[in-house]
Each structure stands twice: as structure tokens, then as C-alpha cells.
Amino acid sequence: MDRLEKALDYYNQALPITREVGDRRMEATTLTSLGVVYAGMGKLEEASKYLNQALPIDREMSYLLGEASTLNNLGAVYAGMGKLEEASKYLNQALPILQELDYRSGEANTLGNLAQFEQRQDNLTQALKYIEQAIDITEETRSEIISPDIKTSYFSSVYNLYQLYIDILMELHEKDPNKGYDAQAFAVSERSRARTLIELLTEANADIEQGIDPKLKEEEQSLRFQINAAEKQKLELFIKPDPDKMDRFTVVQEKLDTLNAQYQDLKNRIRATSPRYAALQFPQPLNLAEVQNQVLDTDTTLLQFALGEERSYVWVVTKDTMKTYLLPQSADIEAKVTAFSQWLGENPDERDSQQGQTAGQELSEMLFSQFATELTKKRLVIVSDGALHNIPFAALPFSKNSTLINNYEIVHLPSSSSLAIIREQNKQRQPAPKALAIFADAVYRNDDQRLKDSPSETTTNNPPNLNILALNQAIENVGNTRSGSPLSLKRLKHSQTEAQTIQTYLKDAETVSFFDFDANLENAQETDLSPYQIIHFASHGILDTERPELSGIVLSLYNEQGELINGYLRLNEIFNLNLTSELVVLSACETGLGKDMKGEGLIGLTRGFMYAGSPRVLVSLWQINDEGTSEFMRRFYRLMLEENLTPVQALKAAQLEMQQTEKWSDPYYWAAFTLQGEWNQ
Incomplete structure (x- = not known):
């Protein structure tokens, strides 16, 4: 109001x-x-x-x-x-x-x-x-x-x-x-x-820049150089704050905004003049029969939600049936979602367990009570809407003394049609020959014990390609406290052990790992990641719901010389990765969220990795402590790699193992992880 x-x-x-x-x-x-x-x-x-x-x-x-x-x-x-x-x-x-x-x-x-x-x-x-x-x-x-x-x-x-x-x-x-x-x-x-x-x-499968006017390519390179130079100017002003230079800071920011707008305009001109873009035949969304034939199998039930101001609906669809149920207005559902999701994200030692159980039960009854007995398949595929994007369906109470994950495998999709496109594209590519590329235990702070000397933050010989200001802006937008620099991010001490344990499950398979200073942006962008079946980032993730383009993954922010470097893999750069992976794992906080745009769903990291070529992405809905995340990941990979479970099967089994272990039984530790995309192997 x-x-x-x-x-x-x-x-x-x-x-x-x-x-x-x-x-x-x-x-x-x-x-x-x-x-x-x-x-x-x-x-x-x-x-x-x-x-x-x-x-x-x-x-x-x-x-x-x-x-x-x-x-x-x-x-x-x-x-x-x-x-x-x-x-x-x-x-x-x-x-x-x-x-x-x-x-x-x-x-x-x-x-x-x-x-x-x-x-x-x-x-x-x-x-x-x-x-x-x-x-x-x-x-x-x-x-x-x-x-x-x-x-x-x-x-x-x-x-x-x-x-x-x-x-x-x-x-x-x-x-x-x-x-x-x-x-x-x-x-x-x-x-x-x-x-x-x-x-x-x-579009991602079309290489739309092939055949365009070379002048447009030159203009693109020039704009990228200017943007990088302006980001470097802004970073230097930010690292060495001077009240007398605030006007200059504003000028640089305005210049960056103008350059970014020009870059987006250029990308649209490339689309407008690209012979390949012009030849693209964009697919139409699927109808019910096409979803049943092209997306669903005999073991899967689709729950597709549509929240409305006055009334909401859910379609319960199997391979050969479909029923629709009327749900309450979106405001009523959102109130229950907020209560349940806030409780889930709180420290288990500091919250009322009965309050969470009540909130979850009320939401579950609101969503499922009309058709719970009809969910007889082993797998649920959920296409959420609005506030429902923010809840882990796995943790919802479903029957006496059990949750939804006790009864079903659970997969999330942006839409049914998006999976049909992903499957069609996967038919056209060869399997990746190598096993795993992993980034873990990056260096985020200038007081990190891995830095022998206390570095100066006044270094001026940083490389020109810098995104640190985007990181700071994203941290500020999501409400994290900062002390004038992005270096408040804590070290993820358990992530390297997590990564090394994962590698042991692969035995003689070919892997590549980037730890400590090597877990940096240059290696993420310059290394050819396309031959790897699994890409794993055990690092901090930043979600900016105000400006989704500033969301990203935080890699090492310092090099071995103690110099501040660009370590922020932003969403637009994720879109430019060329992957043929079967799975991307984002072992970081809130990587499964995004800006909720009506009619489009969540704009966030998952979408970026799907565009880059991965048919499935494992993400998290809230921030979990480092040890809890590592414990979950060790179980997930063991089940997937040693026991040959599919990712969705391994996800369910790992969550059940955690649920049955006293130390990790609270849904805070296991329910945040969700799989989005393809469920077939």
C-alpha cells in the first residue's frame, strides 16, 4: 500500500x-x-x-x-x-x-x-x-x-x-x-x-552468433572490455572509500548502467540479425495429451499448481488420468507457506518443534487433503506457482509420523514443456566422457590462514575483469551485513573434505578438482567443463531477488599473493558456460531460489545452468551450516555413485538416512535440497 x-x-x-x-x-x-x-x-x-x-x-x-x-x-x-x-x-x-x-x-x-x-x-x-x-x-x-x-x-x-x-x-x-x-x-x-x-x-542449442555481421562481434568485445574497465574503476573506489570521491563513484555507476543497457541492446540486435535466430522455430507449450505422452511415465504423478487471487487450482496428472481440484486463494496459501518456511530455516536448537509441525500440517492439508489417497505412484513431479516455489515439499507432513519424502521421490520443474525441450536436446549430444569437476573451499577473506601475510587491499594490479561490486550489491540486496567489503563470507571448512570424499567414490574415473586459491573464476570459465558428467560447486551462493542478474556463485576472492581478485560467477556468465553434464550440484545456500516473475516462475541460478546445458540441478532452499551440508553431500554421492541410484533416488535415500540419524534428523538439515529437471537416468 x-x-x-x-x-x-x-x-x-x-x-x-x-x-x-x-x-x-x-x-x-x-x-x-x-x-x-x-x-x-x-x-x-x-x-x-x-x-x-x-x-x-x-x-x-x-x-x-x-x-x-x-x-x-x-x-x-x-x-x-x-x-x-x-x-x-x-x-x-x-x-x-x-x-x-x-x-x-x-x-x-x-x-x-x-x-x-x-x-x-x-x-x-x-x-x-x-x-x-x-x-x-x-x-x-x-x-x-x-x-x-x-x-x-x-x-x-x-x-x-x-x-x-x-x-x-x-x-x-x-x-x-x-x-x-x-x-x-x-x-x-x-x-x-x-x-x-x-x-x-x-536458442541455447542454435549458436545464434554464427553468421552475424563481424562488426557486431567487434562491438560485443568492445563493450565487454569497457564494462570490465568500469567495474575495475568502481572496485578501486569501493576498496579505498573516500567521501570526496562519492561523486566519481556515482558517475562510474551510471556509466556501468549505461554500458550494461547497451550490451543488452546489442544482444537483441544480434538476435534480430542472426540468420540462425530467424530460422528458429520456437516450440509451443504442451497440451495435456502431449504432457502425458512426452513427459510422464507410469511411475510418475504430476502436480501442477496455479495460485489465483480468488481461487487456486491443482491438476493431478498421470500417464492416463487427470483430475483438477479447487484450492484456497493465494493469500491463504502464502500465509501458511510463510509460517512453515520460516520455521524450517531457523536453527533447530532455537525453535518450537510443535509450531513447525502445526504449520506444516495445516499447509499439507490445504494442498493435498482432497486427493492424498489417489497418489499411488512412486514419484511426484511438482510444478509450483508463486509462494510454493519457496517450500521443500519433502518436509511436508503427509501421513501419520511421516513426511512426503517418506512416501515419494520428489522432482521439481519450471514447467512440463521445459523438460520436453531438455529431453529433445539431450538426444542430440554424446555422453560426457569424464566423471567430475569440483570447486571447493575457496578463499573468501583476507584473514584466511592460507594467506601467509596480511595482504593490502590497496593492490592496483588486479585483472580488469572484475565483478566484486556485483557481489557486494547482491549481498546488500539480500540483507546480509557487510563491513565495507565482500570479505565477510565465512570459510566453508568442511567443503574440501566433502569434495575429497566424493572423489573417492569415483575410484579410477577421471576427475578434476579446484581447491583453495584454485577454486577461482578463471578456472571456472577457462577450464573446459563440457567433458564432465557432474559439475559440483561447494561454495557460497548469493541470491538477489531485486536484481536476479546479480545472483551468482562466490569463488576465491584472493590469489596466493593476497591480491583481491574477481571471484564472482554471475548469472549471465553461467548462461555462457558450455556444459554437457548430466548433473550440476550447487552445494550452497539458497541456490534453489530466485526472483518470482508472474508467468515465468523463478529467475535464478537453476535456469542459468539449464540454459548452459545441464538437464538437472541439485540446489538448496536455505542456508545450512557447513558441516550439515557436507554430511548430506557425502551420503548423496555415495548412494548415487557406489549404489548406482539415479540422482532423484539418491536424493530421497540421503534425506531418509539423515531423517533417521539423531544428529541430522531435523528437516532443517536435509529438506532444503531439491532436484530440478530430469528424473530419468
């Missing part, structure tokens, strides 16, 4: 100014904006007052776009007030104006409002026609966008249309269960998630 109140304050300040200067069009725009803000605050009477003041001014100025916007908002407000005749009148006046102006996004928005109006009138067939027209326009608009970031942002802005589409179909299903509306709703749900990821996975 703070954001809306601030907007209200700004618009109230702007309104008298527009009147004083006699700018009638801006006055109408400000009045409409005030109406929209009041509507967002639920003050519909107040909203209608301002919108009705704006409408005659729009018409007086012959400002058609403003008139259509005001009419559309008036229709939505009156519908919310229950004045349905007025709502219909204004919405039907707005639509032809928007069509005449060829303002497609506005037309889709008005069609969505008309669909919602007809839904409230229980005219579901007409509502379906309107929402299908709105979705067609939305899909057409999205297809014309080249930038993945803009596609994601646009899709997030229209996600409510897909939710409305699902609601209308499910209401039709309730009235006529034999028409297949529930299967259509599932297909819409699949259409509404991870679309950009599906396209990025397709």
Missing part, C-alpha cells in the same frame, strides 16, 4: 500544476491516474469520481487514447461496484476506439475486462470468447518482442489474463464436466509459465 500512497501523493501534487499551466491533456491523464490508484486501493467510489472528471476533458481534447483508457478503467471500476449496466456501457465504448487506434495491448486489456464482466453475469460462453480474443492478442504481441527480459516483463504484466482464462474454463467445467474444459485449463496453465525459459533453451 505504501507504493500506492506515494503515487497518490505525487498525482495530487501534479493535478493543481496541470491546471495552473492550462495543460488540459495532462490534467485528464493525471485525473485518470488518480482514478487508477484509488481503484488499486479498493476505493472505487473515489476512483469513479476522478475518472468521470477525466472523461469529458479527453473528449474535449479529442484525445482518443486517453478517452479509451478512461472508459476502460471506468468499466472495470463500475463492474467492481456491481453497477454492471454502467460497466458494460463504458467497456463497449472503449473497445472500438482501441481497435480503430490499433492499440493492441489496450484492446487486450479491455477484452479482459469484458470477459470478467460477462463472467460476473454468469455469461461464461461470451466471457470465454472475449478472453480468447484477449489471449490471442497477447500471444501475438509477445511473439514480436525479441528481448528475453522484455518478454518476461510483458508476460508478467498480462499474467492476470491467463488466470482469468483458467477461472472461466474451470467454471465451465463445473457446469459441464464432460466437455474437457479442465484439460483446456491445464493447457492454459502450461501456456502461462516458463515461456521465456523454453525459448532460451531452444
